Amino acid sequence: MRALVVHAAKDLRADDWQDEAPGPGQVLVRTAAGGICGSDLHYYHHGGFGTVRLKEPMVLGHEVSGRVAELGAGVTGLAPGDLVAINPSRPCGACRYCREGTPNHCMDMRFYGSAMPFPHIQGAFREALVVDAAQCVKAEGITAGEAAMAEPLSVALHAIRRAGPLLGKRVLVTGCGPIGVLTVLAARRAGAAEIVATDIEDQPLTHAMTAGADRAVNVMKEADALAGYGADKGHFDLLCEASGAQAALVAGIGALRPRGVVVQLGLGGDMTLPMMQVTAKELELRGSFRFHEEFPLAVEMIAKGLIDVKPLITHTIGFDDAVKAFELAGDRSRVMKAQIAFN
Amino acid sequence: MRALVVHAAKDLRADDWQDEAPGPGQVLVRTAAGGICGSDLHYYHHGGFGTVRLKEPMVLGHEVSGRVAELGAGVTGLAPGDLVAINPSRPCGACRYCREGTPNHCMDMRFYGSAMPFPHIQGAFREALVVDAAQCVKAEGITAGEAAMAEPLSVALHAIRRAGPLLGKRVLVTGCGPIGVLTVLAARRAGAAEIVATDIEDQPLTHAMTAGADRAVNVMKEADALAGYGADKGHFDLLCEASGAQAALVAGIGALRPRGVVVQLGLGGDMTLPMMQVTAKELELRGSFRFHEEFPLAVEMIAKGLIDVKPLITHTIGFDDAVKAFELAGDRSRVMKAQIAFN
């Protein structure tokens, strides 16, 4: 089979990759759709991000769906031909954090396509994949592309769960890439009464409006748009910061009411924050990192029509044009989510 | 003007009632729509409920909307002709519970149409009403009937808020009168992944399905329908008990998973509960009583189209036929919510 392997910045190849057979409790899946994520783009364009750098060739990809091809011994509940979304999160199940019910903090996590440990954790952009049956969530009645959206949707669902109850709350979402727009969808689904979204491009904001935002603000064009929300100590109950940009976080903090909550899910480096405001308004700033048990939920929400991810899939590109797909995927003025169609 | 006064069980009259003029900070409202609630029916049919008994004639009603007719001194933000939903909750604002932010537990509450203190708190089924401006929530773009639904919707929103985060949760709603069906709507709005509703009549269950339930069960016909949910220690994360019936609560407890939550919003008397299950599954049983700050939110959710209360309003009856309306309102096989149309 072939796999999409990044060897270095700007060096992405469809390499031959060894075939595998499913062991007990495992399943062989023929990959169907694979979404290109921001971290994939970082490896492709820059060879990593922050202190996380490629040290050996690595298969990219962690947003994948596929069709069951073969069952290992003892697997029940799945049959050849089933469309499944594949959970890329593989915690150890035994460390203290797994035992405490927070497997996203597993001390021995093997999340697909991550250069954080060495040897790297190989990714899922392969034509076929042997996975644990427990990673597979049946995706009936939806497309392979939608199934592959379960992964980024899980990130958004986890972030919204970190926010606590949302019914009737006023929510600001900063950064409207796929994660930000999925957060708008999840916030609306969770009962937000008002959602304002910001970005520095127009196209993502169009998606945010489609996803249910009440107002979308291009902060490059309307620099002071959020300032008005700071009157009477602030307006929003919740800021979902999905851009990783310090300016967005700082502006959002000013627009939060006392006891307001920030969920920081955008990954960024060091940021300088107005701690006097954080303290005096008694804000709560919570990190949100990946997900785990939200994955089957994401599939269920899509399958039941409770969250519609289809408008986000703006581009679907064949495996043979994968490099082109990666080039395209970085263009925020045109692309929301680009997916690779396997086979 | 006239008011709907209950003098005793089955003795409801349209009596003359004194006109009032709005004082400073007050507003005169011409009543438009008034929903008949279960407690109104109890006063009408039985002269009270439990230990709460009529001791003097009392105007009924607390689910009302109307049009602003006259402004008292100092009132801003309202204009004659405005349609407003009227918050029947009038806490003192000064007692310990008000100061703690739980005004629904006010020690000097004056909730419309309540025989609990003596003299009784007169209700809102009058042709005109002088109210505090703070009780009025502008209801733009919706009907008077929808505006009058803000009150029972507030009860449901409060109950769902008591439940904590609902995104992705599995919810059982027992009892599908107006409060139960509004709870189904609110639970769906708050992101429930699965909703099962039960009742002992078919018509309420049809409404529950329209409101978004995934499954509706007539427990008179399918007595053991909930038993299957008890496998593997239970299925539901949340039970919203809106019937006030012991049998519903007991059956629901059996269907809850460990750490599951019961929100008890149906009013009932003493109930015998399987405390061994409550303890061993570490369930949480929370009372939910009325509402307060949810009232403007209810109007906003209706006005923004986030919750659609219109299908619940099955009957609208003129003020002159009020007694007929009360007779009709008790027929659960035909009526979901009956409202009185004033003037």
Place this chain on the structure above:
Amino acid sequence: MRALVVHAAKDLRADDWQDEAPGPGQVLVRTAAGGICGSDLHYYHHGGFGTVRLKEPMVLGHEVSGRVAELGAGVTGLAPGDLVAINPSRPCGACRYCREGTPNHCMDMRFYGSAMPFPHIQGAFREALVVDAAQCVKAEGITAGEAAMAEPLSVALHAIRRAGPLLGKRVLVTGCGPIGVLTVLAARRAGAAEIVATDIEDQPLTHAMTAGADRAVNVMKEADALAGYGADKGHFDLLCEASGAQAALVAGIGALRPRGVVVQLGLGGDMTLPMMQVTAKELELRGSFRFHEEFPLAVEMIAKGLIDVKPLITHTIGFDDAVKAFELAGDRSRVMKAQIAFN
């Protein structure tokens, strides 16, 4: 070796029992102290409780400490001679509840000395015990008797954790057996501002006062003592119900303020509750069942002198007099905690 085996009600014998050798990751422990718990007494006096009945002979006991005698392969951090408290909770680690971080709801729990599944889970009142190293918590600087108190203290710590933050709260503890008195200790440790304890005997109340209660009430002598706390909608923030008696729960509910919490940790059967009060005061009734991660914490709190369990150990009786110990242990007018001293 010998083990304390209950064959039927009132038929407790020191039977011969097979020796075991520790496997990999296991430890052989020579039992030092074993506390007699209420459930042990139920098996001894009645052959079970509720629907849980003895169907075969069963070793009793789950409150034990001992000294490490032999290490299995791969065990680190323990050495022969170490005094250890032994965690009797042995969840599977793999079921959904274990994975969610609530192992006390494990679907395949093997808690020592429990007749709930069949074959029964044999208990820990044996002269030697092979345990997983992970069950052992080193107990330095405390006595074997104190170490054996880690188990019931864990129950109390779990209950207090279920209660949420206690700093400055007003707490009512009903039922002052060992669990109730340990709950008084834990509540005081957790910052309660006021603790009132009730029982139907005087001796347990003396222990409650020693443990830090501000007031102790014998409700057999002062039947209406709690009624005064019901003024102004109630006084207590928290009721820890450790008696399993309906009368205690009902009286406590009347003394709770709006939004007050009940933690039900006493095991009882069906109880008739005033649901109107639960609903109207928006009380929260939470079950508390066993413990898991609190076990090492219990040892640490004892060892650091943060909780003093010594006054509770009123009787220590040699293994050869075990039957006498069981007879004595049921006398609440004299005994708080009776422990068996092994070898």
Place this chain on the structure above:
Amino acid sequence: MRALVVHAAKDLRADDWQDEAPGPGQVLVRTAAGGICGSDLHYYHHGGFGTVRLKEPMVLGHEVSGRVAELGAGVTGLAPGDLVAINPSRPCGACRYCREGTPNHCMDMRFYGSAMPFPHIQGAFREALVVDAAQCVKAEGITAGEAAMAEPLSVALHAIRRAGPLLGKRVLVTGCGPIGVLTVLAARRAGAAEIVATDIEDQPLTHAMTAGADRAVNVMKEADALAGYGADKGHFDLLCEASGAQAALVAGIGALRPRGVVVQLGLGGDMTLPMMQVTAKELELRGSFRFHEEFPLAVEMIAKGLIDVKPLITHTIGFDDAVKAFELAGDRSRVMKAQIAFN
């Protein structure tokens, strides 16, 4: 009477001040003890802090106790001669935040001795003070100095309440001025299993140990002392940051375990934070600002002997030497809390 008025940086005078008589619901109190707080010192040494600057002469002080001298009409529950702690927090009781039960975010707060609005809110370092009866908390069986500690203790209690349940938690306190040491006391009282305290001076750390810390670290001498706590993703459940120093917050973040909580109660300016750690470890950073309902609790905890504030009162200086007291109070190598003794 006289009052301690700051006219500008380093210009503190005992000025004549107008006498007042208590109106209805008010009380005249002869001031007994007044603690000098960090904000008082900022006004004295620098004429303000950050953007908060003196624009007119202002009486300092907000940590005061006194004896009731005269009752206004309608005051009950107090008698001349009573020692009272005086709550310096005077929220409006009517704004949205007061109504929501968060009066520390009052939009019209009149907290003693604050230059934030103009005209400034005059402070409580006066020989006599007319206060609302509701501000007075009777302080029986404790000294005037202890009663004056109720205010800073309230700050610490509020911070610990913001932290959520503490029973068995591992706590790091950075900054051991009076607020930090009181936080150590409150954390111990709330059931922390382990407390580590840091400062850049030795004397405050001695106080932290007296207050119950398990370990005290002078980070000027042991720069890397906290680094070891970062192993296995971190050690502490809670960081109480009471220094307002960026370095302390950053080091503490590194020592927190996943899902750990920061309560930021030290007031500082902008700080640069490692947001990647905050996000990836899903930390929660919560501001804590002043207090309100904790004030009577603080008095109760002191009076019941549950928290011992006496060791913190290192210096008591007569009113006539007030300027000397202010000079002394800034010397962290010698002074923990300096109080002024009135009359």
